[in-house]
Structure formats: C-alpha cells, structure tokens
Amino acid sequence: MPNEGSLPNTAKETSERPTPRRRIAANARYIVIAVIVLAAIVSAGRWGYWQWAHVSETDARIQANAIAISSRVSGWIVDLPIIEGDRIKRGDMLVEIDSRESRLKLNEYGARIAALAAERQQIALQIDLIDRTTSSRVQAVRSRADAARIAVVASLDQFELARADFERTRKLLAEQIVSRQRLDQVRTELSRVQERHQKAQAELAAALADVEEAEAERGEMNVLASRMDVLRHREAEIATQHDRQALDAADRTIKSPIDGVVSETFADHGEFVSPGQRLMLIHNPDLVWVEANIKETDIRHIAPGMPVNILIDAFPNQTFTGTVARIGQAATSEFALLPNPNPSGNFTKVTQRLPVRITIDEARGVLRPGMMAVVNIAIPGR
Helix, strand or coil: CCCHHHHHHHHHHHHHCCCHHHHHHHHHHHHHHHHHHHHHHHHHHHHHHHHHHEEEEEEEEEEECCEEEECCCCEEEEECCCCCCCEECCCCEEEEECCHHHHHHHHHHHHHHHHHHHHHHHHHHHHHHHHHHHHHHHHHHHHHHHHHHHHHHHHHHHHHHHHHHHHHHHHHHHCCCCCHHHHHHHHHHHHHHHHHHHHHHHHHHHHHHHHHHHHHHHHHHHHHHHHHHHHHHHHHHHHHHHHHHHHHHHHCEEECCCCEEEEEECCCCCCEECCCCEEEEEECCCCEEEEEEEECCCHHHCCCCCEEEEEECCEEEEEEEEEEEEECCCCHHHHCCCCCCCCCCCCCCCCCEEEEEEEECCCCCCCCCCCEEEEEEECCCC
C-alpha cells in the first residue's frame, strides 16, 4: 500500500515541471534575442566595414564664387532694379549712379576738343594761303636777284674795261699821241660805266632785300606750323581727359559681369556710395562645388579624380555625384584669425583638417552656397 505522505510531493513536482507551451515561448524569446544580437552584430560589422572602406565627412558645405559688385565712383544711386534672389544675365544693369555732372563735363571736354580742331583748321588755311601767295613772289624776287647779279657782273666787266681804257688814254696823252679831248671822252665813258655798275649793285641789293622779305613771309608758315603742333598736343591732352571722363560716366552704370543670381544687396535706392563700397554679391548657381574639411588622418586615402557621393541636407531624397578636384596644401588652422602658438608648453593634440574641393557633376541650379552636405568617398582597394 502506497504511503499517503508521498502524494503531495508528487503533485508538487508535477506542477513545477514546464509545460510544452512554456518551453516554446521561452525558446521563441531566446531565438528573438539571438536574432536581434545577430542583426546588431551584422549591422555593426557592415557599419565598421563601410567606415573602413570609405572616407566620410559631415563638415561640408556648398560653395560658389561670390563676386562682390563695387562702385569705382561716388554718387547717389538713382536706379536699383534688382533685389536679392533675382536672376540676371551678363550685361544687365545692376546699379545706376547719378551721372548728370559727369555728362556735363564730358560735353565740356568735347566742346573744347571741337574748338581746338577748328582753330587748327583755321591755321592750316592760313598756312595754305601764305604758301600760295608767297611761293610765286619768292620765285620772282629770286629771279630778279639772279638777273641783278648778272648785271652787276657785266657792269663790272665794262667798268674794268673803261678804266683800263682811261689809264691807257692818259698815258698816250702824256706822250702826246692822243688829244685831251679824247681823254675827256674816255673819262666821261668811264663815269657812265661806273654809274651803271653802281646802279646794278643797288638793284642787286634791293633784289636780295626782297628775297629776304619774301622768305621771311614764308617763315611765318613755320611759326604757324609750330603753333599748330602746340594745339595738337593740347587737343591730345584734352582728349585724354575726355576719355577719362567718358570712363567715369560709363562706370556710373554698373552691369553684371556674369550670368547668375543676386545673393545679397548692401545698398538702397537714393543712397550715396563711395568708391570701392560693396553694393551686392552675385554668383553663378550652375558653378558651385562642395568644400569638405577632411581629417589629416584620412587625407592619404584621397586623390584628385576620385568619385564622391554627396548628400545634401536640403534634399535628403536625392543623391548627387561629384569628383575630387583639389586637395588643400595647408590645414585650415593655419588661416585662423587667432593662431595658437602654444608658448606655455601645455599641448593637447587635435586632429587637423585640410580643405578638399569636390566638383558636382550636375548641380541642376538648386544648390545654394552655404548648404550643409555629407560626402562619402570610397577608398580604392577596400
């Protein structure tokens, strides 16, 4: 007969023994935990491999060549047809500065140039008139002087001959070969020949004086020509001032040097601007790039020409592609406004960063300078 005291123990053992349903639930929990752990290990492994095979950087921004539009002249802004965000074409007017005074000076220089040109034309007409009126006279007086010179030579020969005849007749009279009447005739002839010679000399002197006077009149042409050269130099000087003033007038209409958009304006209509004052910033939205600051420990894996995947924070559902274009030659800390020379000797090593420029294959005109980006560069061979 079985012992009655053993029945409660058997019931207790039966109640504590796990049922099949409980065993299945416990196994399911273990399986779920194992799957979760395995998934975490796989994810961590994939993330670790991805980090090992890529250079990734979140400190990246969209950059563009921002052109500062400034004024070369001072004046009041009379027209400002654009605002921030406007699209502009090359040659479009951006700012117009009051040009009334500049235009008046330009007209003044033009009038002075015209006056000098008219004066030069008048002097040229005077030179032509003097040339036409004196050229024939100079030729005539020179011919008369040549004729007078020939007459002087001829009269001199006659005078020498008459004097020789007189001397010979006087000797013959002393020898009583000729009469005194003959001597008187010879003396009279000598006097007439001498008078003709003196008259020829006087006519030659007068002709030479006329030649000098005519040549002096023609010399006035040289004086007028010198004055004309002076006027020409003055005209060139004023023409230079005119060109400078024309440049000043043209600079009062500021035009866009590129096709792009207006990033920011710093002046308003009616404001007085000074030379060199910045008026606005413009950039070409189709010529943007990504500037990423890569750690110096990763820079050895990067080379120009490597492909890059770009994620823009503003467009999380789009993936952009690009190419490494240039790697900086100095760390960004070298250009800090307050460099740390560390004179005390206390040193904390900090990983430096170098700027890397990445061109974007297709910007599509939607990227704005300053937007944040994430760049991922696959390391070759990994």
